[in-house]
Amino acid sequence: MTERHREIIVPERDLKSELRRRTRRDFLIAGVAAAGGIGAYEWVRHSKREDDVPWPQRRVLDFNRKLSEAYLSDSHLMPSYSRDRVEHLKPNGDIGLDPGVDLRNWRVQVSADDGPLVNVPVADLQSLPRVEMITRFCCIEGWSAVAYWGGPRFSEFTRRYFPRGRKLPSYVYMATVGEDYYVGLDMKSAMHPQTLLAYEQNGEPLKPEHGAPLRLAIPVKYGIKNIKRIGIVKYTDEKPGDYWAEEGYDWFAGL
Amino acid sequence: MPSLKLKHLVAVRWFHWINFPLLFLMIWSGVLIYWAYPIYSIGPFHFFPAWFYSALHIDHRLAEGMALHFFFMWLFVANGILYVAYTIISGEWRMLVPRSLAAFRDAWYVALHDLHLRRDAPPQGKYNAAQQVSYTAIVLMGAASVLSGLAIYKPAQLGWLAALFGGYRGARLAHFVLTVGYVLFFVVHVAQVALAGWNNFRGMVIGYEIEDHPALAAETRVSQ
Numbered sequence: 001m002t003e004r005h006r007e008i009i010v011p012e013r014d015l016k017s018e019l020r021r022r023t024r025r026d027f028l029i030a031g032v033a034a035a036g037g038i039g040a041y042e043w044v045r046h047s048k049r050e051d052d053v054p055w056p057q058r059r060v061l062d063f064n065r066k067l068s069e070a071y072l073s074d075s076h077l078m079p080s081y082s083r084d085r086v087e088h089l090k091p092n093g094d095i096g097l098d099p100g101v102d103l104r105n106w107r108v109q110v111s112a113d114d115g116p117l118v119n120v121p122v123a124d125l126q127s128l129p130r131v132e133m134i135t136r137f138c139c140i141e142g143w144s145a146v147a148y149w150g151g152p153r154f155s156e157f158t159r160r161y162f163p164r165g166r167k168l169p170s171y172v173y174m175a176t177v178g179e180d181y182y183v184g185l186d187m188k189s190a191m192h193p194q195t196l197l198a199y200e201q202n203g204e205p206l207k208p209e210h211g212a213p214l215r216l217a218i219p220v221k222y223g224i225k226n227i228k229r230i231g232i233v234k235y236t237d238e239k240p241g242d243y244w245a246e247e248g249y250d251w252f253a254g255l
Numbered sequence: 256m257p258s259l260k261l262k263h264l265v266a267v268r269w270f271h272w273i274n275f276p277l278l279f280l281m282i283w284s285g286v287l288i289y290w291a292y293p294i295y296s297i298g299p300f301h302f303f304p305a306w307f308y309s310a311l312h313i314d315h316r317l318a319e320g321m322a323l324h325f326f327f328m329w330l331f332v333a334n335g336i337l338y339v340a341y342t343i344i345s346g347e348w349r350m351l352v353p354r355s356l357a358a359f360r361d362a363w364y365v366a367l368h369d370l371h372l373r374r375d376a377p378p379q380g381k382y383n384a385a386q387q388v389s390y391t392a393i394v395l396m397g398a399a400s401v402l403s404g405l406a407i408y409k410p411a412q413l414g415w416l417a418a419l420f421g422g423y424r425g426a427r428l429a430h431f432v433l434t435v436g437y438v439l440f441f442v443v444h445v446a447q448v449a450l451a452g453w454n455n456f457r458g459m460v461i462g463y464e465i466e467d468h469p470a471l472a473a474e475t476r477v478s479q
Contacts, residue, residue, distance in 0.1 A: 008259040008463065015257055019465065022259075026461040030272065037276060044326075053322045060326045071412055078411040079418070136423055138410065141317065142292030144423055194411075220411045248318035250325070255411040 052248035065252035072188050072254065078219040081134045086202065087145040089137060091209035095243070096176030097229055099208070106213045110161050112235045113169065118161050122199065122213045128152035128160060131196055135219040137226070138255055140244075149217040150200030155191045162235055173240035174216060177231030184240030185218070185225065189254060194219050197230070222253040259463040262381065264345060268462060270338035277331040280323060282434055286313055287320025295431055302431075328404070335397050350381045352391050362388040369447070393440055396433050403430040 010018050047054040053061065106122040130150060137147040154172075162168065172190040175182035189195065198217040199206055206212040211228025218226055224244045234240070245251035263271075286303075290313050295302045308314050342348040353359060361384030367373035369385070377384060406417040406426035420426035448456055458464040 007261065007466075010259075012257065015259065015465070019259060019463070022461045022463060023457060030460055033272075052318070057322045057326045060329070061322060064325055068409065068412065071409075073412075076412045077414065079414055079422075136410070138423065139292075140321075142288065142427065143294075244318075248322065250321065255409055 051246045051251075061250045061252070065250070065254070068252060068254050069186055069188060072192070072220070074191075074193055076220075078135045078194055078255070081136075081146050083134065083148065085146050086134060086148045089145045089147045089201075089210070090143075091207075092139060092141075092223065093181070093228070094209065096178065096181035097208065097211070098178075098180075101177070103208070103213045106231075108214065108230055108233055110233045110235075112162070112166075113237055117163070117235075120161060125152055125157070125197060125199060125214070128156045133194060133196055133217065133219075135194060135217075137217075137219065138222055140222040140224050140249065140253065147217070148202050149196050149198040150203065151196045151198035151214075151217070153193060154195045154197055154216070154218075155193070157197055157233075158191065158235075169235045169237040171236050171238070171240050173232070173234040173236055174227050174230050175232040175234075176227070176229050179232065181227060181243050182232075182241060183216070183225045183227045184242040184245070184251060185221070186252065186254075189218065189220055192218070192220050220255050222255065224249065225253055257465050257467045260466040261462055262458045262464045263462050264347060265462060266341050266345070267338070267347065268459060270334060270341065271459065273334050274331075274338070277327055277334060278437060280327045281331050282437065284320045284323035284327065285430075285434055286311075287316040288324060289431065290314060290320075291317040295428070302435075325408075332401055335394070335401075339394060351387060353384065353387045358384045358387055361385075389440065389443075393437075396436055396440075400430060400433045403427075403433065 008018065044054055044056045047056050049055070050058040107119045108122060109119055110117045129152060131153055132148070132150045134146060134148045136144050138144045158168070168187055168191075170187055172185045172187060173182065174185070196217040198211075198215050199213060201207070201210055206215060211230075214230045215228040216226050216230060225242075239251075242251055244253070289302075290308060293302060342351060353362070361377040361379075363385075364373055364375075364377045365379075365383045365385035368376040382390065402416060403420050403426045405413055406420050407423065407430060410417040410423045410426070417423050417426050420429050448459075454464055
């Protein structure tokens with residue numbers, strides 16, 4: 001576009017009407033566009049809710065999840081820290097941590113879609129290679145703390161207890177014994193090298209408020225997925241339910 | 256003889272007015288998210304005082320804020336990228352970007368002039384130097400917001416990006432400070448528009464401003 005076309009020259013007596021014509025037209029377009037925008041927004045916000053999120057937004061969260069999952073890699077690691085960087089970790093949630101259960105003889109019920117696989121005494125996990133990991137624990141609320149975990153990788157656990165030669169399903173479901181708290185995980189995140197079944201924190205056995213005797217330490221997910229006091233592990237091809245996703249949060253919640 | 260002069264290209268006007276509600280929604284949903292861990296303050300001023308949350312009913316809406324933020328981020332980013340691409344392709348960037356170090360000095364003079372602390376404003380093209388600096392800065396801030404946002408969003412997958420902002424906490428702080436920057440920009444921008452008057456504001460909607468320019472009018476007689 002040349003400068004020449006950027007100027008409209010009309011006789012002075014017509015200038016006002018030309019200006020008025022353009023003003024009327026363009027403000028009308030602006031008004032219609034604004035109404036359309038507000039209408040679209042209202043439509044999105046009042047759409048039928050799926051797990052407490054209007055479905056168009058839920059679709060976008062799922063799309064974001066697909067992108068994140070495609071990019072997720074075992075070589076993309078949460079940074080590790082030295083021991084002197086470990087911080088106090090606030091025990092934020094206590095759902096499913098009812099007192100008065102026998103933590104010493106704790107067993108994890110492992111199953112797949114076609115039925116139970118094995119009940120693993122938590123003491124048996126000591127025989128799996130123990131990994132120590134000092135990583136940032138990120139709460140979905142926005143705070144974070146450098147946490148120090150010890151325990152086997154979930155991938156080792158799977159190698160040991162999921163039948164060899166069978167195709168690994170797409171998801172893992174983990175829950176407290178009464179299923180008061182439960183999380184759904186994509187298999188890629190579950191098998192990530194930084195995903196631990198932690199029985200230790202700060203070099204000591206897990207404290208009850210932090211999920212004794214066994215919890216998930218999964219720094220590639222928000223804290224809401226780091227389920228405490230795991231009683232149930234299920235390998236499944238059906239997308240599992242998730243406590244906080246049902247309250248309107250992103251199901252993937254990956255970092 | 257007065258004429259109507261095209262000031263803002265139609266695409267630029269659309270980008271601008273689409274950005275306005277999108278940025279508003281990003282800030283609004285950002286505040287819904289920030290509420291869950293509101294730690295920043297400057298001296299005695301806390302971001303934000305309790306009355307702010309209660310007056311605007313911001314409390315306990317973290318999930319809603321996240322679902323909005325990660326929905327509208329796509330539109331906000333797409334609009335921003337298209338705007339930048341368009342200013343490059345159309346050549347409009349030449350008028351928007353400060354082209355020399357002198358522009359920064361001139362921007363300071365413009366600010367002093369606007370504050371009535373300096374008599375003359377430096378000579379300018381379509382945009383004065385202060386506009387060039389701030390309209391370019393706001394685009395760079397947008398890019399920094401997207402990058403710091405990505406760093407908080409995926410600190411494991413994009414660990415290098417978080418490191419660039421001094422880690423996860425640094426990225427969150429940068430993301431917040433940039434947002435405060437938009438609010439300050441908005442306040443000054445709206446004040447300037449109010450002072451500049453109706454002809455200028457209307458120009459951002461219809462594209463044209465009335466201009467008295469007899470010499471040019473005589474040589475380029477393009478009627479419509």
